[in-house]
Amino acid sequence: MVLDWLFEGQNAARLGKGLLLTAQISLISVVLSCVFGTLFGLMLRADNRIVRFIGRLYLETVRIVPILVWLFGFYFGFAAWTGIHIDGLWVCIWVFVLWGVAEMGDLVRGALESIEKHQVESGLAIGLSRWQVFRFIELPQSVRRVLPGSINLFTRMIKTSSLAALIGVIEVVKVGQQIIENSLLTMPNASFWVYGLIFMLYFLCCWPLSLWAARLEHKWEH
Numbered sequence: 753m754v755l756d757w758l759f760e761g762q763n764a765a766r767l768g769k770g771l772l773l774t775a776q777i778s779l780i781s782v783v784l785s786c787v788f789g790t791l792f793g794l795m796l797r798a799d800n801r802i803v804r805f806i807g808r809l810y811l812e813t814v815r816i817v818p819i820l821v822w823l824f825g826f827y828f829g830f831a832a833w834t835g836i837h838i839d840g841l842w843v844c845i846w847v848f849v850l851w852g853v854a855e856m857g858d859l860v861r862g863a864l865e866s867i868e869k870h871q872v873e874s875g876l877a878i879g880l881s882r883w884q885v886f887r888f889i890e891l892p893q894s895v896r897r898v899l900p901g902s903i904n905l906f907t908r909m910i911k912t913s914s915l916a917a918l919i920g921v922i923e924v925v926k927v928g929q930q931i932i933e934n935s936l937l938t939m940p941n942a943s944f945w946v947y948g949l950i951f952m953l954y955f956l957c958c959w960p961l962s963l964w965a966a967r968l969e970h971k972w973e974h
Contacts, residue, residue, distance in 0.1 A: 763931055770927035771953055777844050777923065778910045785852025792853050793860025814854035820915055822847045827919040840921040848909055859901045863894035903965035907958045924950055
């Protein structure tokens, strides 16, 4: 049977290890993006115009240049330029963090700027410091507004982690390709079943996050 073939030998274990590596890339990238993206969002609202300009330049650069170009640039270009080879896993994490910080920062900036100015002015008028206004007025509301969008961003990061296969990282897609190549003679339609299984794995990882984001968005809008 097809399922017997798909899980024979070490195929299932290899797919599991590949999925674990995908989760590792995604989890580290998401955590670092949350921390530094929040700080970057505050930077985008700085009073200093030069600081805001640098932040906007970084944001637009990351958005304009495709993720694949960043991956190839860091993995191949950096090694050719400096002679230092960086493991593909860390290249993926660095690139994903660069991307995640930019996108998360813009979400934080948008959430903070969406808070009505009269709330901030009212807080200052009753004697609250600027830090207290941020802590008690801006922060609670911005967290609620940024969370659905950030969850969608993290879902996109999980899906985009499949690009790691293009620089030799043995994540779940790369493992699937290897299984297909080893099974072409015995199972001509191997690609259908392997990629179908990988599709289900990504779906099971991302669908709950998408549902959670939609539920939070619906809950907080009503």
